[in-house]
Amino acid sequence: MRSLDITKKGIHDIHGILDIHFASRRRALSALAVGACLLVVRPATATPDELIVALRETFGERPIRPGKVKLDLPRLAESGNVVPVTVSVDSPMTERDYVKSIHLFAEKNNLPRIFEVQLGPYNGKAVVSSRVRLAITQQVLAVAVLGDDTLWSAAAEIEVTVSSCG
Amino acid sequence: MSRMGKARVRVPERAARGEIVEIRTMVDHPHESGFRHDDMGRPIPRHIVESFTCSYNGREIFRARLHPAVSTNPYFMFYAVATETGELVFTWTDDQGGVATQTAKIEVT
Numbered sequence: 001m002r003s004l005d006i007t008k009k010g011i012h013d014i015h016g017i018l019d020i021h022f023a024s025r026r027r028a029l030s031a032l033a034v035g036a037c038l039l040v041v042r043p044a045t046a047t048p049d050e051l052i053v054a055l056r057e058t059f060g061e062r063p064i065r066p067g068k069v070k071l072d073l074p075r076l077a078e079s080g081n082v083v084p085v086t087v088s089v090d091s092p093m094t095e096r097d098y099v100k101s102i103h104l105f106a107e108k109n110n111l112p113r114i115f116e117v118q119l120g121p122y123n124g125k126a127v128v129s130s131r132v133r134l135a136i137t138q139q140v141l142a143v144a145v146l147g148d149d150t151l152w153s154a155a156a157e158i159e160v161t162v163s164s165c166g
Numbered sequence: 167m168s169r170m171g172k173a174r175v176r177v178p179e180r181a182a183r184g185e186i187v188e189i190r191t192m193v194d195h196p197h198e199s200g201f202r203h204d205d206m207g208r209p210i211p212r213h214i215v216e217s218f219t220c221s222y223n224g225r226e227i228f229r230a231r232l233h234p235a236v237s238t239n240p241y242f243m244f245y246a247v248a249t250e251t252g253e254l255v256f257t258w259t260d261d262q263g264g265v266a267t268q269t270a271k272i273e274v275t
Contacts, residue, residue, distance in 0.1 A: 082237045109235050110201050118229040122222070122247055124186035129243035133199065133235045 051105055051112040051141070058103060058116075059151055064143055068152035069102075071142040080134040080160040089126035089144040089152070093119075099126035101145045108138035134160050170195055170215075170264035175256050177270035181248035189220065189228075192241045193258045193266050199234035215240050217259045223252035248274045 055064070072086040089099045098121045104114040117128050126144070134140070137160050143153045171194025178187050193215065200212025212234065220228040228244050240258070251274045258266045 086243075106235055110199070111233055111235065113233040114235040115233060116231045117242075117244070118226075119244075120227065122225070122227045122249075123245050124247040125245040127243075127245055128230075129241075131237040131241050133237055 048107055051107050054105060054112040055143075059143070059145075062149070062151055064151040064153050066153055066155075068146075069142050069144050069154040071140065071154040071156045073140060073156055073158055075157070076159045076161070077134065078161045080136070080163050082131045083134050083158065083160075084129065085132050085140070086127065086129040087142045087144075087154075091126045091144075091146070093121050093124055093126055095121050096147070098147045099144050100147055100149075102126070102128055103143045103145070104130075104132070105141040105143070106132070106134055106138060107141065109133070109135045114140075134158060136160050136163050170258065170260055170266045173256060173258060173266045173268040175254070175268050175270050177254055177272055178248075179271070180273045180275065183248060183250075183274050185248045186245050187248050187272070188243065189246055189254070190241075190243045191218070191220070191256055191268075192239055193218075194239055195258070195260065195264075195266075197232070197234075197236055197238050197240055201234065213260065213262060215258050215260045217257075218242060219257050220244075220246075221255050222246060223250060248272060250274050 068090045070088040073083060077083045085104065087102050087104065089102065091097060091099045093099065099119050101116055101118050103116045105112045106114055114132050115130060119126055137158065139155050139157050141153060141155045143151055145151055173193040174191070176190040181187050195215050196213055197215055198210055198213040202210045204210055214234055215232050218230040218232065218240065219226055227246050230242055232240055252272065254270045254272065256268045
């Protein structure tokens with residue numbers, strides 16, 4: 001039940017998240033003078049609630065089950081600017097049984113959505129790699145939509161040493 | 167207007183029919199998130215690649231929708247089943263109307 005844990009954990013951590021917001025706003029004000037790369041208008045990170053909203057907007061109330069999906073990303077990234085990520089889904093990619101789309105989300109980025117890709121049997125393998133920006137230490141969530149419209153997921157925690165400005 | 171730059175793709179020149187081939191793609195683009203500020207503290211406007219597609223002999227086989235959290239010079243690797251000799255067309259479109267295209271030929275035996 002890891003994919004459900006991410007949302008529950010998010011709700012329980014909400015006070016910690018808000019603390020980060022206020023701290024970052026104070027830092028942003030002082031950083032204006034030195035022109036540091038910090039966020040001023042928006043809070044530093046999305047709240048896990050925004051992730052939940054994005055998931056609902058994308059998938060409605062359909063259950064997102066853990067399994068079938070493998071999410072490869074480093075446990076530790078020195079820079080959050082260019083983090084390699086690979087999502088693989090266990091699927092034969094036949095006309096009867098294939099992956100329609102893969103969606104990647106960042107729990108605490110400014111915007112939780114990272115990318116969505118559309119696939120089909122013509123891909124042969126349900127695998128996609130990219131490079132992404134992760135603002136801070138957080139969980140990343142990959143959701144795959146299968147041809148039968150079931151949703152499968154994997155989550156991974158990544159520690160980001162130097163924040164991305166993305 | 168747009169700083170859509172050079173696009174690079176790597177597709178095998180030859181493949182056996184039915185073989186699953188790896189496709190690597192990258193476009194030179196700032197993919198500016200809109201969340202950064204310059205040295206004077208002014209916000210740097212968002213300028214991102216919004217979509218990337220690949221078609222194989224006219225049939226779309228891959229489509230990506232990108233958000234600001236994709237890194238500068240967006241990179242994607244994916245797979246395709248080599249079904250017939252032909253051409254792959256890659257298209258990137260950004261939020262200022264910039265378009266980049268690249269093509270690659272594949273010989274299937």
